[in-house]
Amino acid sequence: MSFLPAPYQHPYEIDPKYKKSVAYFSSEFAIDQALKIYSGGLGFLAGSHMRSAYDLKQNLIGIGILWSYGYYDQGRGENREMAVQQHRKDYYFLKETGIKYTIKIHDHDVWVKVMHLPAETFGTAPMFFLTTDLDENDVMSRTISHRLYDSDFLTRIAQYMLLGVGGATLLDHLGVDPDVWHLNEAHALSAAFQVYGKTQSLAEVKKRFVFTTHTPVEAGNEKSSFDLLHKFTFFCGLEKEAARQLCGVQGDEFNHSLTALRLSHKANAVSKLHGEVSRKMWKGAEGICEIDHVTNAQNKKYWVDEELEAARQAGDIKALAKRKRELKKRLFKEVADQTGRLLDPDVLTIVWARRFAGYKRAELVTRDLLRFEAMLANTERPVQIIWAGKPYPKDSDAIETFNYLVKLTKKYANATVLVSYELALSKLLKDGSDVWLNNPIVTLEASGTSGMTAAMNASVNFSTHDGWVCEFAKDGHNAFIIPEADPSLTPEARDQHDLLGFYQILDTVVLPSYYDHPDDWWKIVLNSMNEVVPFFDSSRMADEYYTKMYT
Known part of the structure; x- marks a missing residue:
């Protein structure tokens, strides 16, 4: 049975093999040419996953961000060189949910609206997309959901919080607590702190979270200032020392992937070789979960x-x-x-x-x-x-x-x-x-x-x-x-x-x-x-x- 309330329920009878409820968080999904909220391989992978979840009748949903301008539109300049173009997108096939709420970003209330992609539209798991591009928000808050992977790192932190905290808050509004919270990359990591704030239990956080890493070199894993994240209320109200202890952070460097490995009960690389590379890369890290591998694939249909x-x-x-x-x-x-x-x-x-x-x-x-x-x-x-x-x-x-x-x-x-x-x-x-x-x-x-x-x-x-x-x-x-x-x-x-x-x-x-x-x-x-x-x-x-x- 679908874990979603009406009118968002899965349009198929859940296969008993896949009855465990899963919320899959990703910054990008390549679902269809008409929905331009992806940049490349990570999105292609996530889109194929959503299509196969539908094909297999899995009890899974996707949570992402409705990027007003997408990634960017690639055109040409006068001499045929590459030109970066930004065009606002409209999607009349997305459905209004009527769900709207605020989340704290940098101790500031930011309004979030939720749009729904019904499963039948493109043959995917039911999906929900978050936007801050609303009249209720100030100019800066509206831009959070404008561009995928914004070049301004402060905006990117706000985007990560929108996906993580905003996605967790959506699940509260839907009245559901999935068995599994799947982080496709560490962008939605802040959801773990939202769950910790409710349960006050690291064991409960780990019980729920799994993490997929796509980065085969340590330097490629995103790092931020711990103090800056704390000022951004990234840790959902946790005191500094409590957040440090929970994440295993000593200095000011906060490694998003490393923390995701510490807050999940299992992680996976995306190929067999990548699994070997990842285990070697994180071999000396304390408190991390097991790193297995699930090799990426694409939806043949x-x-x-x-x-x-x-x-x-x-x-x-x-x-x-x-x-x-x-x-x-x-x-x-x-x-x-x-x-x-x-x-x-x-x-x-x-x-x-x-x-x-x-x-x-x-x-x-x-x-x-x-x-x-x-x-x-x-x-x-x-x-x-x-x-x-x-x-x-x-x-x-x-x-x-x-x-x-x-x-x-x-x-x-x-x-x-x-x-x-x-x-x-x-x-x-x-x-x-x-x-x-x-x-x-x-x-x-x-x-x-x-x-x-x-x-x-x-x-x-x-x-x-x-x-x-x-x-x-x-x-x-x-x-x-x-x-x-x-x-x-x-x-x-x-x-x-x-x-x-x-x-x-x-x-x-x-x-x-x-x-x-x-x-x-x-x-x-x-x-x-x-x-x-x-x-x-x-x-x-x-x-x-x-x-x-x-x-």
Whole structure:
């Protein structure tokens, strides 16, 4: 039976396997192209989780923030460089709940309104979104829910409190106390202090909370000033020393992830390798919970092309190749519209598409311009390459990389960079690519999920051996893997090793298979499609959270 009151109840009979009630807190959810409240992989993962919760009839709800301007709209400037644009969004499919209340942020009353996304709208668990963009609030308070991952760190603290304290307060207004409070990253951590304030028991907090960490390097875990958080009433009225003792904080540095590990009864990394990295990273930390792993996955029902899937099930390579060519032509219409290039559906097409960040090395294959230009000039075995992705809007290095690729590719008819990388474009790129390129520095990609849905749609992963790929790839059988560099190499030598590995595999394996031995190529494609499911379908992941984390 659904744990929600009417009229928000789950529209399905809860499967007894999933009867335990769960509230899933996340800063972003990629549910549908029409709902722009996500930035990238974390949101794609959370959106797939909500869809699979619906498919499996789980007793779970999602709690997020209704971002008035979303993350940002990615456009182009006069010289085709990336432009950050902010446009207010309206969502007429969200339902008014009539629920409105205040929470304390920096000892100031901030009004919060709650909007509801019914489960039937997009086929998700019931979801609730919080906003402070209300006439009752002053200008500063209204901006809390304006932009996902606001560049101002004081605003971000207020956002974390909106998600955590605001989400906990919503549950009070709904009259429910879920068995499990699932923090997808530490953004909603303040909810734990709200629960502690009610129960006055650390054991009761730990009993309820589980934590998913996505960050594989200690420096990447967000830190704040403890005193500043106390002034912000982040600890929900707790006295300083009581808060310090509860969190295990000695000085002024407050590590959000470390505290989440201390206030949860169990945590999980998002791939097997990431679990090993996380346990090693936090090995010396006192008072933390067990760190297991639940490998990320994506919702196949949402992402997969039905005709490709039918061809896969039938083992029909002719039908697979025919449909793939049609999907490439569909992608190339978008390429032509954005860039004026007319790409060829009979040419091997490589796509690199994900968030632009330094460790992901978007421009790696261009660092040897002679090899890069030789690849693009090859008329016997031609190649087309497309980049897409959103840098963080204040990440000047990542934006510089994006603009470098725009400038570099201007002189080539078969290389380009697309903008507006959101769900719809992501789907086009996965459907229309032959090769999905993924070359992060090894161990820095906690999971990475874009290649899963590419594989579901007949695109072969070409990757360094990192994240989820370690649990999937068999080199030359269902993927192409760049051999791992010696860890003792300098960063420059490591990058050169990976660059040379890419070109060697491209020239000696990928291109000969695609052009000279097409039967071999389509066998690899079919292996990839057959083996990416069911493990990397989010139904496995959503089930595993119940069996491994919510117990």
